[in-house]
Amino acid sequence: MQSATSCATCNFVACCCQIGRTRMAKRARIRDIAEHLGISTATVSRAISGKGYVREELGEKIRAAAIELNYGLPEDFAGKRVLLVVSHEAMIDFERSQFTMYVLEGLRRRASERGLVIDNHAIRSADELDGLAELARASDLLGILFLTVDDSILKPARSLECPVVLVNTDDPEMRLSSVTPCNRSAAAMAARHLTDLGHERIAFLTKPGRRTIQRRLEGVRDALGSRQDTMIVIEAEDWTVQAAQAAVAEALADDRQFTGIVAAGDILAAGALIALHAAGLRVPEDVSVIGIDGLPQGAYLAPALTTVSIPMQAIGAYSLDMLCNTAQLQGTSRNFPVSRIELACSLTKRNSTGLRASRVVEPV
CATH class of the missing domain: 3.40.50.2300 (Response regulator)
Structure with missing residues (x-):
């Protein structure tokens, strides 16, 4: 692939800058979950820790509320693999503007925090997805993230037998969860x-x-x-x-x-x-x-x-969080609902904008 850094004007692409950590939403406490559901903190504690009896239906309800309220549930995902399916467009973007690089940085940082292993799988078209069905059934696979894929990829992705989250794209039919900027x-x-x-x-x-x-x-x-x-x-x-x-x-x-x-x-x-x-x-x-x-x-x-x-890093981090949340409830009577997260953006004022000039010739 030809890099966009082939001319002097593209120093824009090649410049290296330090990236700050993304601040995530405040985590809930056991008391918050108990108040949300109208039950005792002791019941919530037993359900989350797995120590002591809690009815299965109530336990699932508590875990679902914990995820909804952003409580850090105990996980047994350490060492699990996450397959990252990267489109050809995303790889080109990685070379040209580095937007993809910052999304991946947020994703990999979150994977490290959760003890997960990211495996990359580059594709150019939907024809290359045939082998994913078998990979999706692997016992050590937590789920699959699809990064910046086109609509042609969505139909085969919907049929996979594992948790799937779209990154920097979405599903118009709302059958797959996604995280994008708004x-x-x-x-x-x-x-x-x-x-x-x-x-x-x-x-x-x-x-x-x-x-x-x-x-x-x-x-x-x-x-x-x-x-x-x-x-x-x-x-x-x-x-x-x-x-x-x-x-x-x-x-x-x-x-x-x-x-x-x-x-x-x-x-x-x-x-x-x-x-x-x-x-x-x-x-x-x-x-x-x-x-x-x-x-x-x-x-x-x-x-x-x-x-x-x-918030490029947050897109990556939230995508992995959503995949984990989906995996935690998969197979229970309270499956994690298909969701679309759109992250708010912010205006960064610099020197390239100013008051309107009079360059335009107004029509007579």
Whole structure:
């Protein structure tokens, strides 16, 4: 695979930055579970420890409540394997923007805390999933995580006889649990930041294809409301700095009018900055640019990139937690419900956005 670091402008991709620990939700206490269910703390303690008699139905109810309230249940998962099925797209992203790298870092850190072993399995298409059915029945397998897979993978994944969680993608039929960023609200936040600065003509720079990216387009439209007709969509041919640069350069050559760009990813925003500079336009004085991802490298662009930061490590950690929760209740009368977790994102203000300029020629 050709790395995106092949040109000087892609130092954005290669820059190394220290990553802070992700703070997880506060864990519940036995007293919280007892109050939630209206039973004694002694009963909860017996059910969780396995010491003393508790009716099977009540014990399952207590364990389900413990998971719901984020209580650290005793686990016998140490040494178990988790199969991580990684799509071709995720591996390309690993080289280009490192979003996948940060998700994997959160996942591997959580696996280490739980004493689990992660085995990688790279695939390019659904045709390569045939061997997973046998792997799913292995006695030492806790479950399978699917990272950034397309919809073609979902049907065979639904039929696997083990716990399955989707990472950075979701199941439109809600038959598989998933953990993703809230893509729609993240993009709405980005667009709203520009409208708050007075921008009325906004371009959405994207590489269409995946449903999660479509949700970012929907988020921009949500933020613009009745002004959606003023938005333009600029489509890059690939998730690279060069493709984004070419797409924005073409839009400028065609005199497509905008004063702000919402990029569907930070790597596309980096390409937009280069194209604007090459056209003699200043950022943010002439055009504002905001990304979505929150990659640490964005702080080193010129100007430093304003972005909507996604809790990338938390996506990995929560995915493994959800897999463990599912495995704990599998086979009981209270199976862990299929769930979709969407993690909130946050605005990181830097120097690439500012008050609306007067570059746009208003129609007569």
